[in-house]
Amino acid sequence: MTLSKLSLRNAGRQARDYLVYAVTVVMAAALLYSFNGLVFSQEVRQLSEKMNTLPLVIVLASMVVVCIFGWLVSYATGFMLSRRSRELGTYILIGLTNKQVARLFFLENLAVGSAALVLGLALGGLLYQVLRAILFAMFGLSYHFALNFSLPAMGLTLFYFALIYLCALGRSRKRIHKMKIYDLIYLERQNEGVVIQTGKLRRRIFAVSIVLGVAGTAMLMAGSLLIGITGAGCLIFALFGFFLSFASGVPAFFEKRPARKYQGQNVLIFRTLTAKLATMGIVMAVISMIFTATLLTEGSGLVMSGIFRGRSVESACFDLYFGIEGENQDPGPYMDYITEHIPVEQSVLYQVYLSDQPQVRDYVSSRTVYYCYNYDQDPILCWSDYAALRSIAGYPAVEPEPGRYLFHCMTYLEVPLRDYDQPITLGDTTLTPGSVYTEHLSQSLGVTNGRGYILVVPDEAAEGLAVHHLAYAAKTLQPVPAEGYDALTDIAYREYNKQENPLGYGFVSTKANEAAQVAVQTALLAFPMFYLALALAMTAATILTIQQLSETERYRSQFTLLRKLGVARQEMARALGRQFAIYYAMPAVPSVLIAAPFIFHLARIPEPGVMVGMNSPGIIVIISLGIFFLIYALYILLAYVSLRRNVLSQ
Amino acid sequence: MLQVQNIEKYYGNKNNVTRALDRVSFDVEAGEFLAIMGASGSGKTTLLNCISTIDTVSAGKILLDGVSIADLSQEELAKFRRERLGFVFQDFNLLDTLTVEENIGLALSLNHTDPKAVQDRVRDVAQKLGIIDILGKFPYQISGGQKQRAACARAMVAGQSLLLADEPTGALDSKASKNLLEIMSAMNQDMGATILMVTHDAYSASYAGRVLFLKDGRVFNELLRGERGRSVFYHEILDVLAALGGDVSDVI
Numbered sequence: 001m002t003l004s005k006l007s008l009r010n011a012g013r014q015a016r017d018y019l020v021y022a023v024t025v026v027m028a029a030a031l032l033y034s035f036n037g038l039v040f041s042q043e044v045r046q047l048s049e050k051m052n053t054l055p056l057v058i059v060l061a062s063m064v065v066v067c068i069f070g071w072l073v074s075y076a077t078g079f080m081l082s083r084r085s086r087e088l089g090t091y092i093l094i095g096l097t098n099k100q101v102a103r104l105f106f107l108e109n110l111a112v113g114s115a116a117l118v119l120g121l122a123l124g125g126l127l128y129q130v131l132r133a134i135l136f137a138m139f140g141l142s143y144h145f146a147l148n149f150s151l152p153a154m155g156l157t158l159f160y161f162a163l164i165y166l167c168a169l170g171r172s173r174k175r176i177h178k179m180k181i182y183d184l185i186y187l188e189r190q191n192e193g194v195v196i197q198t199g200k201l202r203r204r205i206f207a208v209s210i211v212l213g214v215a216g217t218a219m220l221m222a223g224s225l226l227i228g229i230t231g232a233g234c235l236i237f238a239l240f241g242f243f244l245s246f247a248s249g250v251p252a253f254f255e256k257r258p259a260r261k262y263q264g265q266n267v268l269i270f271r272t273l274t275a276k277l278a279t280m281g282i283v284m285a286v287i288s289m290i291f292t293a294t295l296l297t298e299g300s301g302l303v304m305s306g307i308f309r310g311r312s313v314e315s316a317c318f319d320l321y322f323g324i325e326g327e328n329q330d331p332g333p334y335m336d337y338i339t340e341h342i343p344v345e346q347s348v349l350y351q352v353y354l355s356d357q358p359q360v361r362d363y364v365s366s367r368t369v370y371y372c373y374n375y376d377q378d379p380i381l382c383w384s385d386y387a388a389l390r391s392i393a394g395y396p397a398v399e400p401e402p403g404r405y406l407f408h409c410m411t412y413l414e415v416p417l418r419d420y421d422q423p424i425t426l427g428d429t430t431l432t433p434g435s436v437y438t439e440h441l442s443q444s445l446g447v448t449n450g451r452g453y454i455l456v457v458p459d460e461a462a463e464g465l466a467v468h469h470l471a472y473a474a475k476t477l478q479p480v481p482a483e484g485y486d487a488l489t490d491i492a493y494r495e496y497n498k499q500e501n502p503l504g505y506g507f508v509s510t511k512a513n514e515a516a517q518v519a520v521q522t523a524l525l526a527f528p529m530f531y532l533a534l535a536l537a538m539t540a541a542t543i544l545t546i547q548q549l550s551e552t553e554r555y556r557s558q559f560t561l562l563r564k565l566g567v568a569r570q571e572m573a574r575a576l577g578r579q580f581a582i583y584y585a586m587p588a589v590p591s592v593l594i595a596a597p598f599i600f601h602l603a604r605i606p607e608p609g610v611m612v613g614m615n616s617p618g619i620i621v622i623i624s625l626g627i628f629f630l631i632y633a634l635y636i637l638l639a640y641v642s643l644r645r646n647v648l649s650q
Numbered sequence: 651m652l653q654v655q656n657i658e659k660y661y662g663n664k665n666n667v668t669r670a671l672d673r674v675s676f677d678v679e680a681g682e683f684l685a686i687m688g689a690s691g692s693g694k695t696t697l698l699n700c701i702s703t704i705d706t707v708s709a710g711k712i713l714l715d716g717v718s719i720a721d722l723s724q725e726e727l728a729k730f731r732r733e734r735l736g737f738v739f740q741d742f743n744l745l746d747t748l749t750v751e752e753n754i755g756l757a758l759s760l761n762h763t764d765p766k767a768v769q770d771r772v773r774d775v776a777q778k779l780g781i782i783d784i785l786g787k788f789p790y791q792i793s794g795g796q797k798q799r800a801a802c803a804r805a806m807v808a809g810q811s812l813l814l815a816d817e818p819t820g821a822l823d824s825k826a827s828k829n830l831l832e833i834m835s836a837m838n839q840d841m842g843a844t845i846l847m848v849t850h851d852a853y854s855a856s857y858a859g860r861v862l863f864l865k866d867g868r869v870f871n872e873l874l875r876g877e878r879g880r881s882v883f884y885h886e887i888l889d890v891l892a893a894l895g896g897d898v899s900d901v902i
Contacts, residue, residue: 262768275747566732
């Protein structure tokens with residue numbers, strides 16, 4: 001049999017034995033190809049002018065992803081080399097040279113890599129369509145399925161793969177070249193050496209690492225770059241310290257509590273676990289770091305997209321809106337452009353007034369976190385304008401409430417305002433509080449309908465009040481095109497510069513522009529974050545699973561013995577399940593404890609009113625963890641099914 | 651205590667049947683030390699596997715204290731193995747991730763013994779078997795003889811009534827073998843343990859009170875020690891092995 005035939009046969013076996021790894025490599029190729037597809041897509045770049053930077057962002061993200069997958073392939077080939085060293089040693093024993101064996105190993109891995117690449121490209125074609133569909137949906141365009149393969153994207157994927165594989169295989173090749181038969185035959189044994197050393201030092205390290213972990217997490221949230229970096233350093237130390245000392249900490253714990261040790265299957269479960277940890281403490285720490293990074297990137301991505309959407313949704317309630325700060329402003333230049341270029345179905349030109357004193361603002365500030373800039377007094381809208389605005393925004397009409405003033409506010413102020421029971425006095429009219437409405441009404445910025453809230457009063461009560469700004473809102477027949485938005489922004493800029501003592505700041509927003517902006521920001525910032533998070537999670541979960549499945553033989557002999565000792569199948573399945581759960585929970589628990597508070601903190605940073613509803617900090621943390629555990633669960637399930645089939649089969 | 655009645659065991663398919671056990675019958679009394687001898691392939695291990703409920707018989711019955719083990723459900727079988735049977739294997743079968751103490755204690759914790767009592771009972775048995783000093787060590791840190799004594803301790807710590815030993819001295823040197831066999835004799839005589847040992851070593855068998863010889867799946871002969879000395883019994887065993895024909899070199 002020739003060497004290449006043997007390589008091919010071994011490659012087939014490798015793909016079977018390390019199925020999870022093979023699947024991950026296929027997914028890696030698919031992921032790289034699909035994102036490369038975005039790099040070279042003309043169509044995607046035409047979505048918006050700002051999308052021109054997308055290729056650069058994705059190439060940068062891909063480089064990091066290539067490093068991550070490179071590490072995975074390098075680790076996995078190194079691991080396989082140790083596991084199969086006896087077999088490779090036997091080849092040398094029967095007369096092959098080191099060079100030939102290295103070539104054999106190289107060809108075999110290359111065959112797996114190439115097969116994965118081909119499958120990955122096919123899968124990547126589909127994945128690219130999913131990304132395309134998401135992007136189109138974000139830009140509000142209709143999506144048509146069109147399967148097309150991009151040659152440059154394929155070329156770039158091939159280049160990335162060559163980088164990943166050549167580096168990893170180069171290292172293995174060097175290792176084999178240097179190895180002697182003895183090393184190869186006994187490498188497996190070295191790998192299995194159980195190092196269990198108990199000692200005061202290790203227990204101390206354990207305690208210190210817990211303290212460092214808590215301190216590091218707190219420092220990460222301090223908001224200063226220097227403290228944050230120090231915190232990250234503390235966390236790295238904490239994770240390594242924790243996993244390196246844990247293996248000795250647990251036996252010490254049980255040594256003092258023999259009754260706990262012999263309860264149920266505790267002794268079996270904790271010993272199997274600590275033996276595994278003792279040999280892979282460093283790997284566990286690295287995996288835990290990767291998981292932390294995964295959660296942080298994914299959480300940051302979600303927070304960012306939450307901010308983009310949260311900020312835009314408030315301003316996107318009108319097809320077209322503009323506001324000019326100050327009294328007696330002239331809407332002429334804007335109106336001329338609109339009349340000429342934008343067909344309008346319904347519109348209102350109105351003024352936002354100011355009350356005499358900031359009594360509601362002071363109350364709100366005392367009840368909740370509230371940023372009040374731009375308004376020194378409470379903003380006021382008169383009833384007829386409010387009714388028109390509701391109609392333009394497409395909200396149901398509401399009944400006027402004579403003798404009362406209404407609140408229209410963002411959801412985060414709803415509860416305090418519902419509790420407010422003080423009357424207001426405008427000139428000689430006194431009004432008592434009425435209903436509270438919370439639909440989006442462009443209330444998040446300065447020259448809009450108040451900041452966070454506005455008081456709606458009968459028309460006559462607003463007479464004679466100071467004007468804060470002039471505003472215009474319209475429902476258009478078609479979405480306002482990007483040129484329309486740009487032209488109006490230019491007008492605002494020109495008008496602002498014309499004024500001698502500038503205070504007439506002009507603000508323009510359109511529903512279409514807000515949507516496009518969210519889409520661009522999400523594509524440029526959140527997309528690459530998710531891309532990285534996915535690559536990180538897949539890599540770490542694969543390494544854990546490779547490690548776990550490589551123990552199949554040991555588990556099998558353990559359970560054969562247990563069966564002889566009279567443990568029922570069901571109980572063995574339970575013990576296996578518990579061992580599994582603890583093994584997979586180990587690296588994830590510290591990551592969740594570090595990342596969850598950080599993401600929660602991050603989501604609370606933006607101004608109030610942005611991170612509400614589905615974007616509220618708690619929900620963002622839950623979604624981050626949910627997505628992460630969904631990917632993780634897939635790997636756990638795959639490993640569990642495979643192990644259970646091999647270990648507990650009759 | 652144990653009654654083996656006409657058991658048969660076949661392997662293979664319709665066209666190629668291997669008869670591993672052929673109408674084997676014998677009884678084991680409580681407190682007896684019985685050895686089963688035979689060459690490789692004579693059916694010793696199959697017999698042991700059938701008695702230990704790891705394998706099932708094709709025909710015949712095995713009764714332990716009057717209960718047919720074939721009538722038990724999977725769960726009852728597991729419980730039966732856990733509570734009634736103790737095992738000692740040729741390759742020790744200790745879990746290498748557990749200390750000696752934990753390996754012995756495992757049998758108790760699987761039996762849902764009060765966790766607080768486990769350590770005391772383990773120490774008690776270890777004391778009797780002379781392994782009290784190595785309880786804190788891992789299997790890779792102790793010798794083969796010590797491992798086998800730890801396995802014996804595990805096999806009897808939960809009060810199992812029948813100890814099944816499969817070539818217990820197979821992986822030991824002669825000194826360790828002698829030591830182990832003496833301990834097994836002591837377990838039998840002083841602690842009243844019923845032992846069923848499968849071996850192809852005449853020296854080991856000479857420690858038993860009775861030896862059954864298997865050949866091609868059948869009981870070929872039976873030898874009782876009675877009041878004779880061990881060395882006399884040993885030579886008698888060798889004689890029977892010689893009579894087994896042509897297999898002597900294979901069995902000593």
